[in-house]
Amino acid sequence: MTEETHVLDSPPTGAAPDWTIAQDWAHYSAEDHATWDTLFRRQRALLPGRASDAYLRGLDVLNLSRPGIPDFDELSERLMKLTGWQVVAVPGLVPDDVFFDHMANRRFVAGNFIRRPDQLDYIQEPDVFHDVFGHVPMLADPVFADYLEAYGRGGQRALELGALKQLARLYWYTVEFGLIAEGGGLRIYGSGIVSSAAETRFALESDSPNRLGFDLRRVMRSAYRIDDFQQNYFVIPSYEALLRATVETDFAPLYAEILAQPDIPIATILPEDEVITRGTQRHASAAAG
Template identity: 55%
Template structure:
């Protein structure tokens, strides 16, 4: 695999203002996520030692992560080529953007920065099953490139790793990085009546388009991380052949066969099917 897109984090180059931006983002998410984020995310954040006092040192963070699940963090400039991204995941290395957003971008950033990548993604890699899912996804991505099926696999990543919800005994909880790293979407995903919340269905997800410049119109809900891992085990090539014969579904589409999941946040009992 070509590692040319991996760079040094340059930790010593961060300014006091950039560390302060991290602190603002961290503190406001830490305040709202209890009772919203999945327990595995909260446990991972604590275990990995990502704290509020400034941008983490990726090498130190990697050492803690590797001791738990065999993963390491590598610094990149931003979005990287698909083959490099999938290869890194398959090799149990997670790419984290080295720069952090400007103060004016606290509430919205279209391109991932180190807060999204580090705060949003890395804690879940502490969970062994989810970590294995991510490695399996990387291997699947390398195969998808050979079968002109990247669109389908990108949708799976979007609706699980980035914007996934999980049904727990205490109600729906967030595990997707795109939600836990966003103040607005952390509230919207669980409280707003507008979005569809649908039961996880692998083929349904890979048919479904998504939006990148607004809160999601649809979230898919898993029962467990084992469910995600099992979904990556079969050979996807037959799925890709079938998907090429099926219509694309809009991001807000709901079919008669979809199973909706309703929530009652006031009751904190959460999911009602």
């Protein structure tokens, strides 16, 4: 089965109206579980000293180190006791309104398929490893769990106000590719980084990308790339600060302001940016060449 079959326009046969399906844990093959275990061992070894404490606590408290692809029912039972979230299976990428509705109601949607053994280093569409290993540990943190619920509610409003692209950038630069100032340095918490061996090292150790202080307006105007490592990473001071920026902002006038302004090109540094590290953009130049 190719990745493209997981990008759908309507719920497939057997899916509920909200696009959820049974995970059908019993259908995973021995090779599927072995792929998960290989990915887990490799990535878990990289994360101490690199991943946020909240992420590492989530891995432990949710018992994700147990061999094999996690059972969503068991995972949801543990998660519900901690933060009221649950993990629900979907057949692939779901429409924006469906995604936001699930998130606003503390349901995290996860693909129930896993990449092939020859796709260990990259898969275009998020699979169960990216969704569960990458995202779910952060859902065990009460503050970040509140942030994601608030983001889901904000997504529903962004659809009404025609500002989905701007809000999507907030998700991209925090939930997917966010850094946090922690332990006297920088740590990773974004799922696109913690689930990728190569980007784990790149985000923290390469001299190529810019690392900038988080600013809500700045982030929502900032373009990003989906086909390579990031050229800008944004660093939050704390999860509490990220949550406050989300729940204490009236997004309607903010959208009106941002929509009237041009996008900020990838890799740009503005005079008002808080520059934590100024990158060489060496990787971007090599990729372009």
